[in-house]
Amino acid sequence: MKQDATRQPLIIDQRSLEEGKTYPILHFLLKHEGLYMNDKDKETGKVTAVKISEPMFVKETVQNLDTKDVYVKLCYRYKGKFHEIDIGMGQLIPSELIKLSGKGLDVSHENHRHIAKFLGEQQKLAPHREVYREVGWHEEEDGSLVFRHHHVLAKEAKPNATHDTKGGFFNLEPKGSLDVWKRMIEEEVKGNTPLEMMVCAGFSSVLVGYLSRFYDEVDTLLIHLAGESTKGKTTAALLAVSVMGMPSNKKKGLQKTWNGTSNAIINMMSGNYGIPIVLDELSMSDAKSLTSELYVLAAGQEKSRLNDEMKQRKQGTWATTALSTGEQSIFERTNQNVGLTVRAFEFFEIPWTSSAENADAIRKVIRNHYGHAGIAFVQYLFESGLHIIDKTWEKWQTVCRETLPDSPFRTRIAKKYAILLAAGDIANQSLSLSLDLESILSFLVEQEKERMIARDxxxxxxxxxxxxxxxxxxxxxxxxxxxxxxxxxxxxxxxxxxxxxxxxxxxxxxxxxxxxxxxxxxxxxxxxxxxxxxxxxxxxxxxxxxxxxxxxxxxxxxxxxxxxxxxxxxxxxxxxxxxxxxxxxxxxxxxxxxxxxxxxxxxxx
Structure with missing residues (x-):
């Protein structure tokens, strides 16, 4: 039996079985009592339903669009209770299926081929969905660009693929209200130039991911907030990422930590082309030197490695905005190479929040209201035409070059600062945030003057x-x-x-x-x-x-x-x-x- 692409999926669930519904598929019958197979007597022609196992069925099939791997959600009864497990499509063949008896599946040597036949046909009729783990900007097979958030954002409607929250690294499901988030910006952020800059940093991840696909000089924007714990560093970083997703270190929120191997951090970044992340508490990293890690993080491409078969493994790539926090300067954990000071921006001892009450008010809102601003921002880009990104970036590059102090790195710095300011510019257009871009530019210029000395x-x-x-x-x-x-x-x-x-x-x-x-x-x-x-x-x-x-x-x-x-x-x-x-x-x-x-x-x- 082939599944008709226009046919509605056959939805089977535990409740319907318990209520006595029978599902005939080929010569099988799925009932609450078990899985039966119609057996025809060769001499009499009489058909008898013979039970071959406890009830089991494929609840849904899922395909990862990045790897093309397919897995199925298998529902089965063991000891009177239904259970669910995710298995690869390849595990539905007889020789693999019988190995699942260790999970409680009623699969015997006598009947494992029949059961495999039933599941192989039934999964064709099961509901199907598509998921992705790589987030941000993605090129579709037809060459068009889409933005992968909790679902696919595009100029035209796309298939209802969703982010794989379970298998991925991020929770991108928006929560709360955009209006409440905007009101908090108006009441708690406006007038605080460093915090306004951090809002720009949150939106900048979208621009970094997009521009990196067309300009070789654009790579991950790495911003480190250093200083005492009372300065509001983490609150500022969480405010930035609340633009796009859950600002928390729980339930796969966008707040991660430096407490992990460099490979783990790189693996988490891989495939991210537009979602900002926080790497909190630099002191939690036990690496003596972060020079190599920072170069890789900023460059957006992991080091080449071999797989188990001694073949070149596919290298992970990314381009987004990464925010780091810590009491220590990030450059104290690196060598003295000036290249890092151009790739990573450090803001030291900045009073990010005006008071403890200000920090609490911001956290109280972003804890329950996040993600909607980023969606509105991306939708505005599609409505206006993606060329608005290039145009706005070029405009702010000119402004930055004319404003920044003369140095051998002015053009490179101008390109990066222009991304922050272009993000704020477009955020003002799309969300009416009224961020003070001139004050933000002056703030960045003063910071650059200090860094010029350190960069010598x-x-x-x-x-x-x-x-x-x-x-x-x-x-x-x-x-x-x-x-x-x-x-x-x-x-x-x-x-x-x-x-x-x-x-x-x-x-x-x-x-x-x-x-x-x-x-x-x-x-x-x-x-x-x-x-x-x-x-x-x-x-x-x-x-x-x-x-x-x-x-x-x-x-x-x-x-x-x-x-x-x-x-x-x-x-x-x-x-x-x-x-x-x-x-x-x-x-x-x-x-x-x-x-x-x-x-x-x-x-x-």
Whole structure:
């Protein structure tokens, strides 16, 4: 029996069976008493219904649109009580079906083929539904773009596929009222620029997911809120995600935590092209370094791996807005690579909520009213035409480039800030939120000015090395001093306005790596461009005499080699540290004869 595509599904349920209804399918009869098969006597032709098992049937079939896998919900009676289990379609064949006897199915060796035949035919008539786990923007087989929320949002009506809440990672079912949520924005958020920015961040996930499909430079927008626990960080992050779904860490809400392996977090992100998520409490991550994880998270593509058959496994991809919270700066858990500071935005010690009452009022509303704003936002995009995203983004890119301070990264930063502002712009159009975009832009610009300093890797490295020198100044010889330290790193020379500190080349490179600066040559090049080095010609190094002729054993130890150059000069990096920077930190004053007139005056001689 083939299922007619236009035929209504045959709905079988436990109650109808208990009320005495019989379902004839082929030569089988499904009754409350059990599953029967019509058996025809070959001699007499008499047909007798023979019970072959306790009642069982396929309640529904479900197909995952992403994997194409099909499973069935099998309902059966055991010990007088009905139970339900989900099994793969492949488990309905006789050899697999009999294995389910361990679950209480009444499947015997004598009848397992008949039962498999019945279930195989009956499932064709059972109700069918389609689900998906990948959320956000998705390209259909006809090439059209749809947005997968709790159901499919599209320009034209689509088949009634729904989000697989049970098998997926997110609960996207909207709850409550859009009007109540908007009233909370008006009463508790308006006028608080940082919170208004976070509302923009919630909507921005939709734009990030869309733009990433057409622009290579658009990847996941990673925003970290750092500072004390009383600043309202988590409340702000939950407000942002309430735009699209359940702002909670329970029942598959959009609030996740850093407490998990990097693979688990990446797996959760895979296939997400437009739903914002929160990674709460950075301190819960036990990873010593988050450098690799943050690069992968922002790039939106997991590392290539092999499957059990040693074949290349399909790589998960994503592009959305990820909000992180923690008392600690996220960059303290990474190396000093400037690339991360362009990929991830950090807001430190911002008072997100104005008071405890303000935070409570926001949480009280978003706990029961969420998801509707995002749906209205996406529907507006389809009604206006998706080109509105590109157009609005381009407009705000121009504004950001003209407003942001000049830096090598201004264009890249402008593209990311423009997504936040474009999201707020469209939210204002679609929901009449009246977010103050000019104030939000000013807030972002001020934050960028602070980050520019932190983003200067050369300056950060110079500060690090200066502190290192102060802490370990006894490891350096002083010009004119015959005393040689046991563990010599180099030599210091006092000048009119600075101390020239000559680090042995391998020592400085080693210390920079230990400080998280993976490529010392990049740091050294920056110092040379800034004029912070004493060099010879075009080289970044200098030849400096550290050891005397009679100190060759000490020299070998310091250089870490048994063979030292015949000339007494060694290759060094000579950095210039201003005297003002070191005032009060040099533990022992040099002898006055070692200094020039200005330096002697500075020390009080």
């Amino acid at each position: 890797n050369g300056a950060k490295a110079f500060n690090y090395v200066t502190q290192l020198f102060v802490q370990h100044q006894n490891n350096f010889r002083r010009e004119g001093n015959i005393v040689s330290p046991a563990n010599c790193w180099g030599k210091m020379f006092f000048h009119r306005d600075h101390v020239e500190v000559a680090f042995l080349k391998h020592i400085l490179e080693q210390k920079l790596r230990e400080g998280g600066f993976e490529d010392p040559k990049v740091v050294i090049r920056s110092w040379k461009e800034k004029g912070w080095l004493v060099t010879e010609g075009d080289r970044a190094t200098k030849r400096t005499k550290i050891f005397e002729n009679y100190e060759q054993e000490e020299r070998k130890k310091a250089l870490g080699t048994a063979n030292v150059p015949k000339k007494l000069q060694d290759t060094t990096y000579n950095i210039k540290i201003p005297l003002e920077t070191l005032k009060g930190f040099i533990s022992e004053q040099p002898h006055p004869l070692e200094m020039d007139e200005t330096a002697r005056s500075w020390y009080g001689f």
